[in-house]
Each structure stands twice: as structure tokens, then as C-alpha cells.
Amino acid sequence: MKILIIGAGLSGTLLAIRMAQRGFQVELREKRSDMRQEEVAAGRSINLALSNRGLKALDQAGMKEEILETCIPMYGRMIHGVDGALRMSKYSGRAEEYINSVSRAGLNISLLNKAEGFENLQLHFASACTDVDLENARANFQNADGTTETVQADIVIGSDGVGSAVRQSLMRNTTKLLFNYSQEFLRSGYKELSIPPAADGGYRIEKNALHIWPRGKFMMIALPNLDGSFTVTMFHPYEGESGFNTLDTDQKVQAFFEEYYADALPHLPTLLHDYRHNHVGVLGNIKCYPWQAYGKSLILGDAAHAIVPFYGQGMNASFEDVRVFDDLVEVHGTDWKLLFQTFQDARAHNTNAIADLAVDNFYEMQDKVADPLFIKKRTLEMQLEQTYPDYYSKYSLVTFKEELPYAQAMELGRKQDELLLAICKKDEVPNLDSVMQQIAAISL
Amino acid sequence: MKILIIGAGLSGTLLAIRMAQRGFQVELREKRSDMRQEEVAAGRSINLALSNRGLKALDQAGMKEEILETCIPMYGRMIHGVDGALRMSKYSGRAEEYINSVSRAGLNISLLNKAEGFENLQLHFASACTDVDLENARANFQNADGTTETVQADIVIGSDGVGSAVRQSLMRNTTKLLFNYSQEFLRSGYKELSIPPAADGGYRIEKNALHIWPRGKFMMIALPNLDGSFTVTMFHPYEGESGFNTLDTDQKVQAFFEEYYADALPHLPTLLHDYRHNHVGVLGNIKCYPWQAYGKSLILGDAAHAIVPFYGQGMNASFEDVRVFDDLVEVHGTDWKLLFQTFQDARAHNTNAIADLAVDNFYEMQDKVADPLFIKKRTLEMQLEQTYPDYYSKYSLVTFKEELPYAQAMELGRKQDELLLAICKKDEVPNLDSVMQQIAAISL
Numbered sequence: 001m002k003i004l005i006i007g008a009g010l011s012g013t014l015l016a017i018r019m020a021q022r023g024f025q026v027e028l029r030e031k032r033s034d035m036r037q038e039e040v041a042a043g044r045s046i047n048l049a050l051s052n053r054g055l056k057a058l059d060q061a062g063m064k065e066e067i068l069e070t071c072i073p074m075y076g077r078m079i080h081g082v083d084g085a086l087r088m089s090k091y092s093g094r095a096e097e098y099i100n101s102v103s104r105a106g107l108n109i110s111l112l113n114k115a116e117g118f119e120n121l122q123l124h125f126a127s128a129c130t131d132v133d134l135e136n137a138r139a140n141f142q143n144a145d146g147t148t149e150t151v152q153a154d155i156v157i158g159s160d161g162v163g164s165a166v167r168q169s170l171m172r173n174t175t176k177l178l179f180n181y182s183q184e185f186l187r188s189g190y191k192e193l194s195i196p197p198a199a200d201g202g203y204r205i206e207k208n209a210l211h212i213w214p215r216g217k218f219m220m221i222a223l224p225n226l227d228g229s230f231t232v233t234m235f236h237p238y239e240g241e242s243g244f245n246t247l248d249t250d251q252k253v254q255a256f257f258e259e260y261y262a263d264a265l266p267h268l269p270t271l272l273h274d275y276r277h278n279h280v281g282v283l284g285n286i287k288c289y290p291w292q293a294y295g296k297s298l299i300l301g302d303a304a305h306a307i308v309p310f311y312g313q314g315m316n317a318s319f320e321d322v323r324v325f326d327d328l329v330e331v332h333g334t335d336w337k338l339l340f341q342t343f344q345d346a347r348a349h350n351t352n353a354i355a356d357l358a359v360d361n362f363y364e365m366q367d368k369v370a371d372p373l374f375i376k377k378r379t380l381e382m383q384l385e386q387t388y389p390d391y392y393s394k395y396s397l398v399t400f401k402e403e404l405p406y407a408q409a410m411e412l413g414r415k416q417d418e419l420l421l422a423i424c425k426k427d428e429v430p431n432l433d434s435v436m437q438q439i440a441a442i443s444l
Numbered sequence: 445m446k447i448l449i450i451g452a453g454l455s456g457t458l459l460a461i462r463m464a465q466r467g468f469q470v471e472l473r474e475k476r477s478d479m480r481q482e483e484v485a486a487g488r489s490i491n492l493a494l495s496n497r498g499l500k501a502l503d504q505a506g507m508k509e510e511i512l513e514t515c516i517p518m519y520g521r522m523i524h525g526v527d528g529a530l531r532m533s534k535y536s537g538r539a540e541e542y543i544n545s546v547s548r549a550g551l552n553i554s555l556l557n558k559a560e561g562f563e564n565l566q567l568h569f570a571s572a573c574t575d576v577d578l579e580n581a582r583a584n585f586q587n588a589d590g591t592t593e594t595v596q597a598d599i600v601i602g603s604d605g606v607g608s609a610v611r612q613s614l615m616r617n618t619t620k621l622l623f624n625y626s627q628e629f630l631r632s633g634y635k636e637l638s639i640p641p642a643a644d645g646g647y648r649i650e651k652n653a654l655h656i657w658p659r660g661k662f663m664m665i666a667l668p669n670l671d672g673s674f675t676v677t678m679f680h681p682y683e684g685e686s687g688f689n690t691l692d693t694d695q696k697v698q699a700f701f702e703e704y705y706a707d708a709l710p711h712l713p714t715l716l717h718d719y720r721h722n723h724v725g726v727l728g729n730i731k732c733y734p735w736q737a738y739g740k741s742l743i744l745g746d747a748a749h750a751i752v753p754f755y756g757q758g759m760n761a762s763f764e765d766v767r768v769f770d771d772l773v774e775v776h777g778t779d780w781k782l783l784f785q786t787f788q789d790a791r792a793h794n795t796n797a798i799a800d801l802a803v804d805n806f807y808e809m810q811d812k813v814a815d816p817l818f819i820k821k822r823t824l825e826m827q828l829e830q831t832y833p834d835y836y837s838k839y840s841l842v843t844f845k846e847e848l849p850y851a852q853a854m855e856l857g858r859k860q861d862e863l864l865l866a867i868c869k870k871d872e873v874p875n876l877d878s879v880m881q882q883i884a885a886i887s888l
Contacts, residue, residue: 174627175726178682182626183618238622282619 001025001334004139004153006129006166010104011301011318012159013111017061018326020118027151028121029141031128031160036109046192047223047231048107049074049210049312050100052402057319060326067110071100072224078209079369084263088209089369089378092393093385097400099210099312101223129165132156134173134293139166155336156297159318162286164303170293177293185284186308186362188218188237189244193274195267197228204267205230210312212365213261218242219366220261232268235283235366244280283308283362285355291344295337298344300325305351310361311398313354317406321347350406357398357410376424377417380435388436408444415442445469445778448583448597450573450610454548455745455762456603457555461505462770464562471595472565473585475572475604480553490636491667491675493518493654493756494544494551496846501763504770511554515544516668522653523813528707532653533813533822536837537829541844543654543756545667573609576600578617578737583610599780600741603762606730608747614737621737629728630752630806632662632681633688637718639711641672648711649674654756656809657705662686663810664705676712679727679810688724727752727806729799735788739781742788744769749795754805755842757798761850765791794850801842801854820868821861824879832880859886 001024005016008030016028050071058064075098076090091098115121126144133139137156141149158166170179198204203224205211211222211230218237222230237243242260247253250272257265265271286306292298301318325343332339368374381393392401394413401409419438423430445468449460452474460472494515502508519542520534535542559565570588577583581600585593602610614623642648647668649655655666655674661681666674681687686704691697694716701709709715730750736742745762769787776783812818825837836845838857845853863882867874 178629178631178726178728180626180628182624182628184624184626185622187622282622284622 002027002153004029004137004151004156006132006139006156006158007031007160007164007301007303008108008112008115008123008125009159009161009301010108010111010315011322012157013108013115014057014061014319015157015159015300015322015325016121017063017111017115017118018322019329020115020121021061022326022329023120026118026121027124027153028115029124029127029129029151032125033144034112034125035105036112046104047101047225048104048315049223050102050107051312051316051399053313053323054316054319056402057323057326060323061114063110063114067102067107068100070106070110070226071102072226073098073208074101074210074223075208076210077369078206078211080211080213080261080263081370082215082260082262086206088206089375090382092396092400093382093387094389097385097396099399101210101225103225104315129158129160131172132158132166132169132297134169134297137296154334155295158297158299158303159301160299161302162306164299166297166299167288167303169297170288170290170299173293177290179288179290181286181288183284183286185282186359187239188235188362189280189282191234191236191244191275191280192278193220193232193234193268194270195222195230195232195264196269201228203228203230212369213264214366214369215242215260216367216370218260220264221365222264230267232264235362238280247275250276285359287348287352287355289344289348291348292340295340298340300343300347305348305355307351307355308358308362310365311354311358313358313398313406317351317354320402321351353405353407353410354398357406357413373421373424377420380420380424380430383432384435384439387432391436391439411444412442446471446597448473448581448595448600450576450583450600450602451475451604451608451745451747452552452556452559452567452569453603453605453745454552454555454759455766456601457552457559458501458505458763459601459603459744459766459769460565461507461555461559461562462766463773464559464565465505466770466773467564470562470565471568471597472559473568473571473573473595476569477588478556478569479549480556490548491545491669492548492551492759493667494546495756495760495843497757497767498760498763500846501767501770504767505558507554507558511546511551512544514550514554514670515546516670517542517652518545518654518667519652520654521813522650522655524655524657524705524707525814526659526704526706530650532650533819534826536840536844537826537831538833541829541840543843545654545669547669548759573602573604575616576602576610576613576741578613578741581740598778599739602741602743602747603745604743605746606750608743610741610743611732611747613741614732614734614743617737621734623732623734625730625732627728627730629726630803631683632679632806633724633726635678635680635688635719635724636722637664637676637678637712638714639666639674639676639708640713645672647672647674656813657708658810658814659686659704660811660814664708665809666708674711676708679806682724691719694720729803731792731796731799733788733792735792736784739784742784744787744791749792749799751795751799752802752806754809755798755802757802757842757850761795761798764846765795797849797851797854798842801850801857817865817868821864824864824868824874827876828879828883831876835880835883856886 003019003024003026005012005028008028016026020026055064058067076088079087127141130140130142137153139151158164207224213220220234222232224230238245247256253275291304300321307314328339328343384391394417397409397413447463447468447470449456449472452472460470464470499508502511520532523531571585574584574586581597583595602608651668657664664678666676668674682689691700697719735748744765751758772783772787828835838861841853841857
């Protein structure tokens with residue numbers, strides 16, 4: 001039984017490891033050359049937030065502890081006011097609930113190193129899938145050395161990311177498969193900057209936090225790296241006063257940062273260079289259905305559900321795909337048709353939910369975190385989490401309650417939000433027991 | 445000033461006529477050969493519902509009266525029960541409000557004949573657009589004779605239908621244009637059948653109606669043709685008891701029609717032949733944004749907003765595109781950039797609205813038209829329309845109030861529906877004046 005996995009990014013490599021651990025013959029092919037032999041391109045040294053859902057999947061592959069050693073805990077959002085005032089807004093009222101900053105490239109390398117240790121797992125780099133014969137589990141590849149190859153497998157799984165070639169093969173069979181597809185972009189993009197380590201190798205700003213400079217229609221964030229640096233990301237509209245297309249000279253960029261991000265400026269010595277050289281990336285959600293064809297071909301991860309980064313759940317959702325897929329192999333064995341159908345129906349509405357939550361959070365992060373009513377609600381949530389072990393805020397339901405599917409976390413979380421906002425609008429100090437009784441009465 | 449229009453279907457040809465009437469140099473190119481020299485393929489002899497919005501656009505081109513002569517008025521839905529009982533449900537309480545059955549091919553031929561009369565309009569058939577240089581208003585064509593051509597224009601307009609090559613050029617520039625796109629399919633398809641004329645050349649069933657056989661999860665409809673025949677369309681799911689994939693032998697089809705469409709069976713002498721030979725078509729909505737790039741290239745009609753046929757508004761919405769475009773030329777002249785942007789922003793939310801309404805109507809037509817509460821509401825709507833010249837039901841707002849944009853018709857119509865359903869659920873006989881007062885109080 002041979003499984004061909006296309007795309008050796010995060011979810012593809014983890015899936016390859018799990019399937020190899022189960023004893024399947026696995027072939028894992030990657031378009032790019034082996035990243036372990038490359039310099040990471042400037043502006044692409046992304047770090048990501050790893051949390052419970054992702055950790056659970058890594059745990060299944062026996063890699064959780066190893067990866068956690070490369071992580072930096074972030075206990076909350078450090079909110080930077082225009083005047084430089086700092087306010088820490090914790091992710092949870094419970095000390096053991098936090099998220100982790102991890103290097104995307106570092107994590108991918110750890111996974112590739114692990115994958116390489118299996119005799120029943122073959123890794124091929126610099127081999128780009130050009131198209132898939134979905135019905136016959138056969139894929140064509142164009143290799144960087146100019147040769148072409150056709151690979152025949154029992155099943156093909158596309159974990160080849162936002163530009164997925166496997167998804168494009170599904171798209172080419174639109175009417176046969178009744179393939180629903182949507183791509184939707186925000187009218188904001190992103191650009192990465194960098195805060196270097198301090199002279200003594202330490203951190204220039206609080207290490208154990210996700211920093212946010214919320215400014216209403218735009219924002220900047222920063223996540224810590226192991227070497228003392230921070231990867232900074234500006235999220236700005238393309239057009240208008242704060243637009244990337246408007247801020248098109250060194251003078252304008254400098255003046256803009258002096259006005260809106262003044263406290264960060266001393267920590268951004270390469271600002272003008274970074275701004276000039278790093279590209280503006282697009283932000284969008286991709287949704288589609290079905291994810292499988294003929295019980296022979298399947299997509300998962302970003303290939304099936306690319307999402308905007310504002311809930312810190314993109315990688316976690318993709319790792320959760322792997323965990324759910326793996327659980328289903330336990331149940332259905334190699335009845336791939338049943339397994340693929342069960343998998344897509346278990347996952348699609350949940351990944352749609354996290355996509356919608358991530359767009360909501362875009363507005364929350366750049367705007368609402370600075371709003372008094374929101375802050376009051378967040379304070380109440382903290383008190384509830386400290387007092388009641390069973391209480392989870394919407395953020396905590398999504399981030400820390402890994403056994404609850406995203407769609408349910410969204411529905412319950414939104415109802416809680418509505419209730420708490422109504423309570424916080426009143427002048428009285430809320431009675432915690434009474435609030436918890438009202439929350440317990442919410443039914444899905 | 446040269447305008448290149450790609451696609452000589454309904455909206456493309458009407459637009460070419462209007463632009464030629466305004467004195468522009470127009471080149472109109474069509475992938476298919478000249479339909480005036482072809483036999484219409486079996487199963488594609490589609491007729492369509494032409495109503496006020498479409499007629500208004502035809503009127504602007506001076507073609508309304510000519511086209512109305514080829515139409516058959518349909519005053520309402522003739523609903524066929526399983527037992528053969530007939531019930532006429534009028535489209536409006538006012539005699540002058542009705543829709544028209546028109547031959548798609550006949551209408552297209554009338555438009556092509558008109559287009560041919562302009563010296564400043566060149567028509568090319570059998571010339572398929574392969575791609576568009578959006579920024580430079582230049583398009584490449586592959587001709588049926590094997591030659592290729594590049595056409596340079598001042599602006600390019602793609603009216604090339606659901607599989608639009610111009611839209612695909614926008615799609616290839618996704619990140620540059622932040623091109624939002626969605627395609628969504630119903631899990632039902634359609635198949636066409638035919639009711640021939642009676643022996644004396646007359647109509648075998650009521651001529652001036654749109655016939656519906658609503659059966660809950662599936663339905664059949666029939667629209668009259670000028671020659672005494674009806675074009676019949678089955679709308680069925682793909683799978684399940686009534687599924688096209690299940691009804692896969694003559695015996696099963698015959699037995700199914702005897703059970704569910706018994707009163708139609710005597711009028712369908714070629715049923716088994718039609719069922720065997722006519723393909724199953726897919727039903728879906730396509731939405732996208734933006735519709736234009738660089739003030740040089742634009743899509744409209746089905747290329748920009750293909751919709752399911754259940755509101756009878758597909759062609760009308762596309763003709764309305766032409767009417768609105770033409771109105772904007774009156775305002776903005778040849779400031780194409782401003783015109784294109786104004787056009788897409790005026791149209792996209794309205795064509796999204798009619799797409800959503802059309803999906804709603806899919807469920808209404810196959811299911812609710814047979815529901816007692818729905819019938820009671822429809823009766824009340826008729827009474828209101830007969831009594832108050834200012835009252836329009838949701839259907840009438842969309843179909844007969846051509847000056848009201850679709851999005852507003854949808855919003856007002858939905859609120860009215862909610863109100864009327866609440867009234868009809870009560871046991872009392874409603875007081876018409878009081879109902880009208882409540883309707884007048886609805887604000888958008």
C-alpha cells in the first residue's frame with residue numbers, strides 16, 4: 001500500500017511521519033529544494049503560534065517535547081499604546097494555558113529530519129507536481145534537473161499549500177466533482193520587519209508575549225525568536241493614509257513610524273531597509289469542497305483551507321487535519337473511500353469556522369483590543385477563568401480546548417461573547433456566580 | 445476609440461449594438477460559429493423568461509417591440525399536483541404584470557441580425573479568446589481555421605459567459621488584483637425533455653403559464669414555445685431515489701414518471717429518447733470581484749455573475765448590466781477607469797443579491813409552492829396587489845419593479861415575506877388596510 005504525499009511543508013511532513021510510523025510505504029515529494037541546505041530568504045523568516053491543537057498532533061508522532069524545547073511561551077498580548085504605554089492582556093486566567101512562538105523553518109526542519117529516519121519513507125525534493133490523475137492516484141512531476149516523472153500510488157494526498165497543484169487538478173474537474181471553491185482577500189496586506197537582539201544578546205522588549213500595536217485601521221505585531229530577535233509584521237491596507245502604496249518613500253515611512261509606532265522605532269534599526277526590500281504579501285481565505293475524489297485523491301492543510309493568520313491557528317488547523325486523518329485510519333483502516341469522505345465531512349465545516357474566526361480577529365486585534373468595553377469584557381473573562389476551571393473564553397475554547405471542534409468553539413464562543421458584552425455594558429459590578437450560571441445555560 | 449467585446453451571446457451582442465449606436469468603433473468576437481447557420485443541438489433549445497429589467501435594456505436599443513412579438517406571455521405558475529390537479533398561481537394581482545417565454549437562440553439571432561446592420565460594428569465568429577493582456581487592452585484569439593490573431597483595442601469587455609476566458613485572465617492575476625472568486629454548485633442538476641405540439645398544431649397544456657410539477661426534493665418545469673411545443677426541464681438531485689444517477693434505465697424512468705409525473709406522461713412521447721440522449725447540466729452560482737482591471741478590461745453578464753435559473757433573472761440581470769453600463773457612458777463618457785469602477789460597484793452587490801434569491805427560489809419552487817401556508821400568503825399578496833397599486837410582493841419587486849436595484853428588492857421583499865408569513869400563521873382573516881400600513885412601516 002503506497003501513499004504519495006505531495007508537499008513536504010508542515011502538515012505533509014507530519015502526515016508522512018505518521019503514515020510511516022503506521023507501516024505504510026510513503027513517498028513524500030516537495031517542489032522546493034531541501035530547505036535544510038538553503039539560507040532562509042529575508043522577509044520569509046516567519047514564526048508561528050503553536051498551541052494545543054498543533055501540539056496534540058505532534059504528540060501523536062512522539063515529537064511534542066522535542067518541539068516545545070524550540071518554543072518561546074507567549075502568555076498574552078502586550079499592547080502598545082500610541083503614547084508608548086504598555087498593557088499585558090493574558091491569553092488565559094490559568095497559568096498553564098499559553099501559546100508558543102516557533103520558527104516555521106526550524107519546525108519544518110525538525111520534521112524533515114525525523115521523516116528521513118524511516119526506511120519506508122522516501123523523500124524527494126525539487127520535484128514539482130504538474131497534475132494529478134485523480135481517479136487513478138497517479139501524479140506527474142517536473143523535476144528541477146529537467147526530467148519528468150510519473151508516480152503511481154494507491155492514494156495521493158496533496159498537502160501542497162495555498163497554491164496547491166492537487167487542488168488545481170480538482171478545480172479542472174469542476175463540473176464532474178461539483179467542486180465548490182472560494183478565494184477571498186482582505187483589502188490589507190502584510191510586510192515583515194525585524195527587531196534584532198539587544199547588544200547583550202537579550203530581548204529588547206518583553207520576551208514572553210505577542211506584541212501588538214493596534215491602531216484601528218492598521219496594526220503591527222511582533223513575535224519573539226530564540227536568538228533574541230523579534231519578527232515584526234505590519235498589517236496595513238494597500239490604499240489610503242496608512243496604505244503600503246501611500247508609504248512609498250523613506251521620508252514617509254520614517255514620519256509614519258514616528259507618529260504611530262514611536263516606541264518601536266528605537267528597536268527597528270533596519271526599518272527603512274526592511275520596508276524597501278521586503279515584499280507586501282496578500283491575506284486571504286481559501287475554502288473548497290469536496291476535498292477528495294474517487295477515494296483516491298485528497299487535499300488537506302492550506303491546500304484545502306488557507307486562512308488569514310489572525311487567530312494563530314493556520315498551522316494548528318493543518319496539524320489537526322493530520323491528527324484527525326490519523327485517528328480515522330485507526331477506525332477505517334485502508335477503506336480510503338469511506339475514510340476520505342468521513343475526513344472531509346468532519347473537517348470542512350470546522351476549517352470554515354476557524355477561517356471566519358480568523359477574519360473576525362483581524363478586526364479585534366487592530367481595533368477592539370484598545371476599546372474600553374472590550375477591555376472590561378476581557379478582565380471579566382480572566383476572572384472567570386481564574387475562578388472556574390470549567391470556564392473557557394471564546395479565545396480559550398479555540399486555542400486551549402483542543403478536543404472541542406472549531407465549529408462548536410465558534411458557536412459557543414460567540415454566544416458567550418454576546419452575553420458577556422451585554423453584562424459589561426451595565427454599570428454594576430457583575431456577580432461571577434450569576435454570570436457562570438448564565439453561561440452554563442447556553443446550549444448549542 | 446475602439447471597443448473589443450468578447451462573446452456574442454445575449455449581453456455581448458446587445459452591448460455591441462448600444463455601443464455602435466453611440467458611434468464607437470466596435471469589434472465583437474465569438475468563439476462559436478455563427479448560430480444563424482447551425483442547427484440548434486438537441487437538449488439545448490432553451491427558452492428563457494424575459495421580464496421588465498431585460499425589456500428595459502432592449503427598449504434602450506429600440507428592440508423591445510420586435511422581441512415582444514416573438515414572446516409568449518406567462519401569467520403565472522400552473523402547478524401540477526401528483527394527482528393531476530391543476531392550480532394557477534398568478535405572478536401578480538395586476539393584469540399588465542407577467543413574464544415572457546422567449547427562445548434563447550431566437551433572441552440571440554435577432555440581436556446578431558441587428559448588430560450586422562452597423563458599419564462601425566465588425567462581427568467575427570469561430571474566434572476563441574485564449575488570453576487577455578488586461579493592462580493593455582489586447583487579446584489573443586485562436587481561430588477555427590487554425591490561425592491566431594492579436595486584437596488591440598482601447599478597452600476590452602468580456603461578455604463570454606460562465607466559462608469566460610476574460611475572467612480567467614483576471615483569475616491568473618489573483619494576487620495583483622486581489623481577485624475574489626467563488627463557484628458554488630447545487631447538489632441537483634437539470635435535464636431537458638420536450639412536449640411536442642398537439643396534432644392540430646396547438647398546445648397540449650395551458651399555453652400562457654410556466655408549468656411546475658413540485659415534488660419536494662425535485663421538480664419539473666415547462667415553458668411554452670411559439671410552435672406549440674414546450675421545453676421541459678427536470679431539476680433532480682444526482683443521487684438518491686429521484687437522482688439522475690439512480691434513474692439509469694428506461695424501466696426506472698418510465699416507472700418514476702408514472703408515479704410522480706403521471707399527468708405529463710401522455711404529453712412526453714419522446715421521454716425515454718430525450719432522457720437517454722440529453723445530458724445532465726450542472727447548476728451553480730459564480731461570484732467575483734473586481735470585474736475590471738486598470739480601467740482597460742471589464743467583464744459583465746454571466747462571465748461576472750452566472751446564477752442558477754430559478755428566479756428567471758439570469759438573462760434579465762445580464763441585460764440590466766448593459767443598460768446600467770450604457771447609462772454610465774451617458775454620465776462619464778470615455779473616462780473608462782471611473783466608469784468601470786462605478787459600474788462594478790453599482791452592479792456586484794445587486795447581482796450577488798439576485799444569485800442568493802435564485803437559490804432561495806430553488807427551494808420555494810420545488811417545495812413551498814405546494815405548502816398551505818405559502819399558498820395562503822400568496823393569496824394575500826394577490827389581494828394586496830389587486831387593491832393597492834403601490835404594493836409589490838417580493839417576486840414582483842424583483843420581476844416587475846425594474847427601477848429598484850436587486851439588493852433593495854431582496855431586502856424589502858424578505859422583510860415583507862417575514863411580516864406576511866407571521867400574519868398568515870394567525871387564524872384571523874387579515875385586514876388589508878392594516879397589513880398595508882405595516883408594510884409601509886418597513887424601512888430599509
